[in-house]
Each structure stands twice: as C-alpha cells, then as structure tokens.
Amino acid sequence: MEEHGMDGRILGYDPSDPQSILEYAERLEGHTLREMTDAKKIADSKRRKGSFGNAMEEYYFDYAPNSSSEPDFAQAGVELKTTPMKHVRKNDLVAKERLVISMIDYMDVVNETFETSHFMEKARDILLVTYLWEKDADPLDYEVIMADLWTIPEEDLPQIKRDWETVVNKVRAGHAEDISGSDTMYLEACTKAATSENRRKQPCSDVPAKPRAWAFKASYMTAIEQGLLDRKTGAGTSLARKGQDINLLGLVRERFEPYFGRTEEELAQHFGISKSLNRCARITKRILGVDENSKIEEFEKANIKPKTMRIKRNGRLKESVSFPYFDYRKLEMTDFEDSDFHDELLQKYLFVIYREDEREDGVYRLADVMFWQMPDKDLDEAKRCYDQMRQNVREGHAEISVKSTENRCCHVRPHGQNGKDTRPQPHGRPVVKKCFWLNAGYLSDEIAKALF
DNA sequence: GCATGATCATGC
C-alpha cells in the first residue's frame, strides 16, 4: 500500500493502522527530529508552545497540523499528543506540564454523560510521544523518550469520571466561574487564555466564565509516564483493588476512621513505633496499610503528600508548615511561576488532623483527615510573598524576611542547622538558610472552612 | 553529611 503525504511523498506508515503508526513513531525513541527528518529549522522561528508537536506532524508524519475536532490520524481514530518531561534533582524525570485534551464547551458539556463525552472521545486512543525538554534548546533537538499507544487505565477511570462530574456539576449548578484546578485529582479544568479578558457564556447562569480545557494534571502525567517507563518492573502499591471503585478520600477516611479519638502515644504504641520526631508521619503510613518505605500509587498520581496538623484547643495550629529551604541566588533569578515554591504550592496534601485533648494539655488525638490544595486565588497572595522576598534579596537584604503579619498566607523564616548554617546571597554576606512557611493562622482557617 | 519534619526559646 502506498500512502501519500502533503507533498506527494510516500508515507512511512499506514495511516489507517494504529499499530503501523506506533511502530513508525517508536523509531523516534532516543532520537531527535533533526536527526530523523529533513527539517532545518522550526517553521515558526520563535519557539512557541507546541512547536515540537507541530514540527513532528509536519516533518515526521507528513501531514498538515490541524486544530479541527477530527482525530489527528482520522482513519485510525488515533489522537497524537506530544508532551515534555524534564529532569529534576536526583535524576528524576517528571512531566513538565499538564496534558491538555480539548476545550470545554460549557453549553454542550452539561448535556453529555462521561462515557459518551467529547472528552472521552479525544482521550480514548492517544499516541503519546514523550520528549525530554531542555531549557533554551531548539525543539528540533529535543530527544524523544518514548512513543506509546495510550488509553486511560481502567483503574483510573472511576477517579477521572468523578473529576469530570465535579467540573460538569459546577457548570450545571450555574457556577462555571467558580471552577478551580484544585477541585479535582487527576483530570482538571485548566484555564486557557486566563490572563486575557476572554470570557465564555455558561448555560445555567448569566455570569461569564473563563475559558477552560480538560487536561490531565502534570502530577498524573508524571505517574503515567513513569509507569510507562518502568512497565517491566511493575513496582508500586495500590490502595484500591482492581475493579473496586476508587474514591480516594473515601478510601483514605475508611482507613483512618477506626483510629479517630486515639492519642498519638496510643497509636505509636499500637503500631510499635518508637518515640521519634517523625512519629506521626510513620503512624499515617501504617494506618494507610502500606509499608513505611513504599509509595502509595494513587498518592503519587495525584501528587498528594501527607502532612500532620496539630490543632490546639483554641482552634489554632500548633505550628506553621515549612517547605524546603531556598537558594538566594536562584530566588533572584527565578520568576514565581517557575519556582520550586510554586510547584510545592500546586501539590495536593492529605492533612492528618490531631486535636488537643479537652482537658490534658499537650495530648493530641487523631480527629480527621482531609485533602487540601491552595486555592487559585491564594496563589496570588503567595506570589506577593515570593516577590517581596525576591526584592529583599535583590537589594542585598536576604536577612530581612517576609513576616507572617505581612502576608495572609505565607512567610519566610530561618531553617538551618544553626546560626552558622548559611547560604550565599547574590549581593552581600552569606545569610542563614531560610524557607517559605505556610502561616498557622491561614491553615487553621482553611481547615475550619473544610471541616465545618 | 545534609535535607527536612518537628520542635524549642525568646521577646513582645
């Protein structure tokens, strides 16, 4: 069979056969587009978002990029998605960004069911081409990591369906303007052109809403991609048995409920955990029923980190919550959106909540669990804190912190071994190691809002 | 050896 591309050349694959498309795509693994095509430079000379994907369609698969609602390989019913991974500390590869599937049409989506939705149509058969992103590199020189035919794993469908319904139900309730990426676990409704004044109509309200698209969260993509990468090893522990409906919070709560009301000491004794600083973190893992060192698959996919929260009798958190320390020189050079702090704030957390006993001072009892992620609106406040600290560093005053009284959500405080544990700053003498903290008062309010 | 979760100590 001969198939012809844009300029009449013979295609290297059969566009009606998914297997043939996959095999052709797999030849890219370990190579770059510059090596595998005759492309000399990217057509849109500015490296815009999507230029790798466009170049791949045009120069490797030999078809004109389109944005129609037809699948990219229409005859095979396969959608081509290219997605970047990046290196992070200790040689880990993570998804660089979310994978956007399709725009959400607020007017139509309210009449859809998940199973027959436009989203599922687009997400059902994906040719996923993963490449290694490198700062300042020409997209033609990105190395292709792997090519796979991918569909949503069966065990993830219940959570993704729940995510889809969470979003659609907000539209049905006439609150499309209140949708937030933090509403959901794996699938999110992310904003498109959020900075512009662009707004769309919604069917059940006159309030205009930001345009949004269905996307798999970056944390979910990381789990998917790592799973594809070490498919052979098949490591990992799953909280849910196959075929069992997954409701993460329900599942987690079910595990914790028998222990509500018990004190830290009782729990430590029950699980045979010695007196140690991270005693509560270890109790959490034991209650979740997983080996202390193993990762919990669902938590990885949803990028959920357990955190212990101790609430004093007066309703306030005993302590603020710290993040890893930051590098003053890196802080000066890095915008908030590209910072580690920003990544940390996009995490979803499992708060394991202990409350102080009504009578006995200093005795804390396991009281509740909840998921938490910083709401989008508070990210702006966190950015203010970041920018203010950045400004201090610019002016050679890394020793000046952002106080918790100056910012509603977070502050800056020392976090080193001792006063001698310093880090260089770009302009001036080294300063004691510091990190960002979430304000105890802010978190107290967030917890109270969620639980009462 | 160091990063990080956790906690202490001081002063207002």
Next chain:
DNA sequence: GCATGATCATGC
C-alpha cells in the same frame, strides 16, 4: 498567646 528566630534529630 503569638511571631519569629533558632535548633534538634531522624533517615536518606
């Protein structure tokens, strides 16, 4: 009682 500087200590 809280804000904030400072330090401890486990585990990787």
